Amino acid sequence: MPGPHRTKDIPKNISSFYSALTQELPSAFQSKQEQQPLMANPDTEVSGGGEQKKAQGENAEAGNPAIPTCQQKVKARLLLLLSYFSGDMEVFAKWMKKQFFLLQLLDWVLRGAAQVMFVNNPLSGLVIFAGLILQNRWWALNGFVGTLFATISALILQQSRGAIAAGLYGYNGILVGLLMAVFSNAGDWYWWLLLPNTVMSMTCPIVSSALASINSRWDLPVFTLPFNILVCLHMVATGHYNHHFPQVLIQPRTEPANITWSEVDVAKLFTAVPVGIGQVYGCDNPWTGGIFMVALFISSPITCAHATIGSAVGMVSGLALAAPFEAIYFGLWGYNCVLACIAIGGMFYALTWQVHLLAITCAFFCAYLGSAIANIMSTFGLPACTWPFCLSALTFLLFTTETNTIFKLPLANVAYPERNLRFFWKLRKKEKLEREEREEEKKRDEEKWRAKEQELLGNNKELLRMERIDGKEKGDGMEGKRMNEIMIQEGEMMEGP
Amino acid sequence: MPGPHRTKDIPKNISSFYSALTQELPSAFQSKQEQQPLMANPDTEVSGGGEQKKAQGENAEAGNPAIPTCQQKVKARLLLLLSYFSGDMEVFAKWMKKQFFLLQLLDWVLRGAAQVMFVNNPLSGLVIFAGLILQNRWWALNGFVGTLFATISALILQQSRGAIAAGLYGYNGILVGLLMAVFSNAGDWYWWLLLPNTVMSMTCPIVSSALASINSRWDLPVFTLPFNILVCLHMVATGHYNHHFPQVLIQPRTEPANITWSEVDVAKLFTAVPVGIGQVYGCDNPWTGGIFMVALFISSPITCAHATIGSAVGMVSGLALAAPFEAIYFGLWGYNCVLACIAIGGMFYALTWQVHLLAITCAFFCAYLGSAIANIMSTFGLPACTWPFCLSALTFLLFTTETNTIFKLPLANVAYPERNLRFFWKLRKKEKLEREEREEEKKRDEEKWRAKEQELLGNNKELLRMERIDGKEKGDGMEGKRMNEIMIQEGEMMEGP
């Protein structure tokens, strides 16, 4: 992992903003890039460390001249401590690089567990595993096995080390492991299930890499598409009546749902919000959902806020489309919206209020799409998985507009909402500075030209006067021509360079 | 809208034909282009105005020397009047640009209504709305609401003004509005329907823009894919048993159709042709279909002819595949073929007789595909919408061949069949002229070289003769070498530059 020489590149990256912007898209076509753009470039996440430290350094410098009070000291300490655990914990990632391989692998697995929610943070991953254990220990085991083998498979298949270390090969594995356990009809602790679990999670990096080859053409991440493909594959290939690996029976709705609006339970509707967040990992325990919210908050408050908004939007959509209350209480209307709202709201777009509105729109669209996909998939005995999230988020990332308040980050610069925002602001500032500089230069040039012009005009007028005296003697035709020449000269000067 | 400075570009565009052809495809990769290539570049449609005027100007010039008779004058007047209403009415579009915003919006909505059939003409749009009102006023209202909100949404989302003004954001809206009303099971004048109608049509520009980002890589339009996606989305998300927005019940065929060939009604088969055209907008009234044909004829007779051919092909295919007669009478076999035949026959390819045959082939393929897709979609309780048209037209536009009689227009130059043809002819003429010029130059060069060659050869031969006299004295070996040198020199000259 290119740690030290990467941090040097940051000022360069920012100073060469214009070239970056123009080169970003063509370079997306290059085949080399296809090998790593799964969801976010992990190199830049590491390089961000330098940035963060610098920021702290500036804080320290700003604090130095005036002698800091005790409170200020404590605050600075706390902020420093916070910076070690929030965001993508890249100080920890750097320290990890010198550790024992198994410890590193554990770090990658934990990051993989959190990457389902776009969080690259081992602490969040640990909290999430705690939530999973609270829900169901067998599921948690399957999730762990899935993440572990997906990561190992990526190592065997020699995928980009940076992406592996960011957990980008693990998050599909954990979902594959968890959901295969959730949808298995053989009951908990059916140990044979670990066999297809291992096989399917080891296939994850292959499918991820193949999809990345396609999506990278549009600078798009693969999201949880590999998980969706592989879990649907497993469920349809075996089915409800399989002897070895039976699946739960899912059947299409064939009669009107029995909905009585007076029976709606408002308290349950409120718990549907954390349950919706829990359902991202297939968990219906509201406490587990709450723990997941804490895990999100540790890394990025913006992500946590959008997750909550997304879940609420999903719940409201369910009511608007007259869905059965049980499905809403169970969080089935929430989890796709949670992911879609996080992805659009600050993760792949820089967060402005227009983007915030776009994220909410996307969540509504996702809820609608979720209902549609669930109905279609049930024909094949399949759950909706996170197809609605993937398709709606991809649609909203492919969407282009002429406004510059909706800025899609280059995939290589995606980190977490707070840093994405900082990146966006820097670009804007740089842009503004350059514009101002160019304008100033233009002004200076204009002034120079005007001065020169005045000077030349003076000379010319003098010449003219002299010639006029001469011309009086020679005749009028000559003088007229001369006059024209000078006027043309003046005109040219006016235009400047 | 870049009106005046665009017209200047036309001669440049045509003169730089070679560079245009070679740069066309790479530029399709540029991200900037992705923002506007929905179906046809509206800028060129406007710029075409200059061309048309020029053509009129030439007519005028040609007519001036000889004093025009009264008949000729009347004819010229009529042609001029015709040019104001036919084609894409860009004189009107230019005049509109200076008008009140609401009037402009009305122009865009009317163009949007006609763009379903690839017609960029507000008069056609007005006629089409008349046809819709004749069919069903509630449907017409829904169609209007759909077009209006789709256009407004595109304005809010800051999409390309040119594309909006050409109605390219409206045509999906009108279809969404109409078909949601057609497939609603809640009966006419169920006012709540306007709610999802508005939401879905406002989502149109997002889906359009996202699909354009993908399709522009192959220089392909998005056709009615956004409509297909969104109407299917709405219908599947709600379904037949929904409490708020129930859909009509569509079920797969599970038993043989009852077909008695003696019962076929030839008169009804003939009315199936206009009904097929009407079914593009979901209308089964043959008079409405007839009005739509008039609307097409106003803008482009070629389009009208291909629409009729397409509808007839669909009807014949239905008979060939032993479809139930009711479906054929109802125009369900026609509407996709109508659209496919228009798209291939002169709209996106320059119309030659090979392209005409290709368009008929495409219509047959589309009918076949239509039957297949209708059967598949019925499993999910869905109608076929215009998926068959989209897929077959995209297939036939992706198709490449080594013949130069099948010329696919660059998406930015697509206007209406008649102008596309003019564009194609100009290219051909230019190409021919350039080829002739190059050949002439080559000839001239060859002549020059031959002259020089002769001269040099004469000199050399003289030298040779002189040396031969000398050589006789010196020896033979030397002379042989010299002889070879001259022969090589001659050989080189023969080859020329």
Place this chain on the structure above:
Amino acid sequence: MPGPHRTKDIPKNISSFYSALTQELPSAFQSKQEQQPLMANPDTEVSGGGEQKKAQGENAEAGNPAIPTCQQKVKARLLLLLSYFSGDMEVFAKWMKKQFFLLQLLDWVLRGAAQVMFVNNPLSGLVIFAGLILQNRWWALNGFVGTLFATISALILQQSRGAIAAGLYGYNGILVGLLMAVFSNAGDWYWWLLLPNTVMSMTCPIVSSALASINSRWDLPVFTLPFNILVCLHMVATGHYNHHFPQVLIQPRTEPANITWSEVDVAKLFTAVPVGIGQVYGCDNPWTGGIFMVALFISSPITCAHATIGSAVGMVSGLALAAPFEAIYFGLWGYNCVLACIAIGGMFYALTWQVHLLAITCAFFCAYLGSAIANIMSTFGLPACTWPFCLSALTFLLFTTETNTIFKLPLANVAYPERNLRFFWKLRKKEKLEREEREEEKKRDEEKWRAKEQELLGNNKELLRMERIDGKEKGDGMEGKRMNEIMIQEGEMMEGP
């Protein structure tokens, strides 16, 4: 066909290896390439002739100095004879080019029949037709009609002559013809079937060309996707209850399969291997499968081996997923794996042992996918066709890795496994040579620099000594500085250029 001037290009191609590798991918974006990259570039297949001849020439040269014994002579003769019939028989292809058109067409049709298994060899095609006749003469006739009309259609549509001559437009035709006969419910010798058969096989080149336009962006072949699309199209468009062209009834499984492990018939499991190969062409006769294996062996033993491995993997997967025994015996678990294993194992990747393992993995993945797709398609009354093969092979071809032992051949250089391997080895050798050269150059440069350095150092040291003597008189500060300067100079020299 660019025969003679192509053979010249080979040394150039190989010498310009680096430029080739760097230019290969960008050129895949060029639109011109889109016209021919269906499965393998036929031009290089022809050009390969020169290579093969050269190899023979080298053999002959190596044999000349020592007088060959009778045995060696016989062996050489046999090898020469073998080279005429194995591989892609391009000596024969060249000879064919001067023959009567109908004979050429027959050659193309036979090559088309064999290209289903990626074999470009008319003799294999003949053997395959023999196998088909053994299975069912009506099917064989339909297959022949399909290949013939697909090839003729490609000629009419002016597709690349090279691709047609390599049978790349025929293989989808034979599958369309065969499988339409296999899945027809109207019984054998229902002559009307030839009508849709002809129509569908004539549509093949259009669909092939369209898909190639898309897939060429990722340098991918179209495989049997056109066949899959068109046969599914025909089957769904008509269906089981059609009056003209009824299809066999395929229904989804709705109850547990009755599997008793003691009833497994081991002999039948073994015959399932050749039957699986036969099922590629829809044949369930094990002898036909055996004949197909011979056809593969004639052209390429590696292909034959991978076909057998693939079929075995499919059979094992069926057992592992508890599939009904009848389906396994019938070869339904084998044919997709056969194709996937051939495609990955040496055809589109250069065969190393890592690629061999990848091919086996792909075969397992394909078996899994096959089960899933068969279940989904049965909902629509459709067979799985070769969708599982296409999707799994495309996934494994899109997969990228950082190891250089998995080398994906540029599509234009794909021929048959043995020659692909030779191409790969040459590239490696070339690469190695260039690396060594560069290293040697570097060494030489370094030596030069060291020599210069030593010289300069010597001069400097002398100067130093002289100055030291002077310095003693002047003082110490000056000398120290001087010393530093020299040391810096030395350091710079050490680093070299």
